[in-house]
Amino acid sequence: MRGETELIAKIKELRNIKPREEWVFLTKKRIFREVNVRDFSRSKKWDIFEALFRYKYATVSLVAVFLLGSIFVSAQQSLPGDLFYPIKKITERARLAIVPERDQPTLQLEYANQQLENLVEVAEKKKIEKLAPLIEEYQANVSEAAKILKKIEKPDVKKIVEKTKELEENKEKAESLGIVVEEPKELKNALAEVVKNEIKDLENQSLSFDQEKILKEIKDDYNKEEYSKALEKILILSYPQEK
Numbered sequence: 001m002r003g004e005t006e007l008i009a010k011i012k013e014l015r016n017i018k019p020r021e022e023w024v025f026l027t028k029k030r031i032f033r034e035v036n037v038r039d040f041s042r043s044k045k046w047d048i049f050e051a052l053f054r055y056k057y058a059t060v061s062l063v064a065v066f067l068l069g070s071i072f073v074s075a076q077q078s079l080p081g082d083l084f085y086p087i088k089k090i091t092e093r094a095r096l097a098i099v100p101e102r103d104q105p106t107l108q109l110e111y112a113n114q115q116l117e118n119l120v121e122v123a124e125k126k127k128i129e130k131l132a133p134l135i136e137e138y139q140a141n142v143s144e145a146a147k148i149l150k151k152i153e154k155p156d157v158k159k160i161v162e163k164t165k166e167l168e169e170n171k172e173k174a175e176s177l178g179i180v181v182e183e184p185k186e187l188k189n190a191l192a193e194v195v196k197n198e199i200k201d202l203e204n205q206s207l208s209f210d211q212e213k214i215l216k217e218i219k220d221d222y223n224k225e226e227y228s229k230a231l232e233k234i235l236i237l238s239y240p241q242e243k
Helices: 002-015 021-076 085-098 101-124 128-151 157-176 185-203 209-223 227-238
Strands: none
Touching (some): 185 227
């Protein structure tokens, strides 16, 4: 009994013992550090997960954009019968739908020039099976350009001259490789109408002696059915600032 009494007395004495301030401070600091580390680790895990998710989403988006861009570029370089050729045709129709009517003949002639350039390319590479579809595409674009050109009261002569000159140059390249490309009569008739209207406008203007000489040359070209030459000279008289 005596032993138990002494033990109880000593335990009661422990209550009166105060820990040193240094020990209290260090213990609290250790406890709070462990809590903060635990919370920080949990937060860090969520941050890492969120970052990975965003990175994965951004990567997928970039890959999709890259693939679409690659398909679009491939489509623009494709030829009839190629996998992406229908996409190229859809793109061309979309461009025609959004440009003003005054610019549509120029765009159609641009497509026609592309077909001639492709003709030269496939001829050099001996891809004979591609020739007929390209010639058909060329003629279709030229015919459509002529139809629209006839409807326009005042076409952009400068651009028409540029595109028709390109047509002649590209046709010469194709013919040098033995490819005969017949130009639809619609374009010739449309250009004749443009030249005729421009001549009427010039006749109603006050022209200098030198300008009258150029007008006479234009009329001679018109009578010879050399409409591209006539248009070039019309460009000099009507749009001197755009020579």
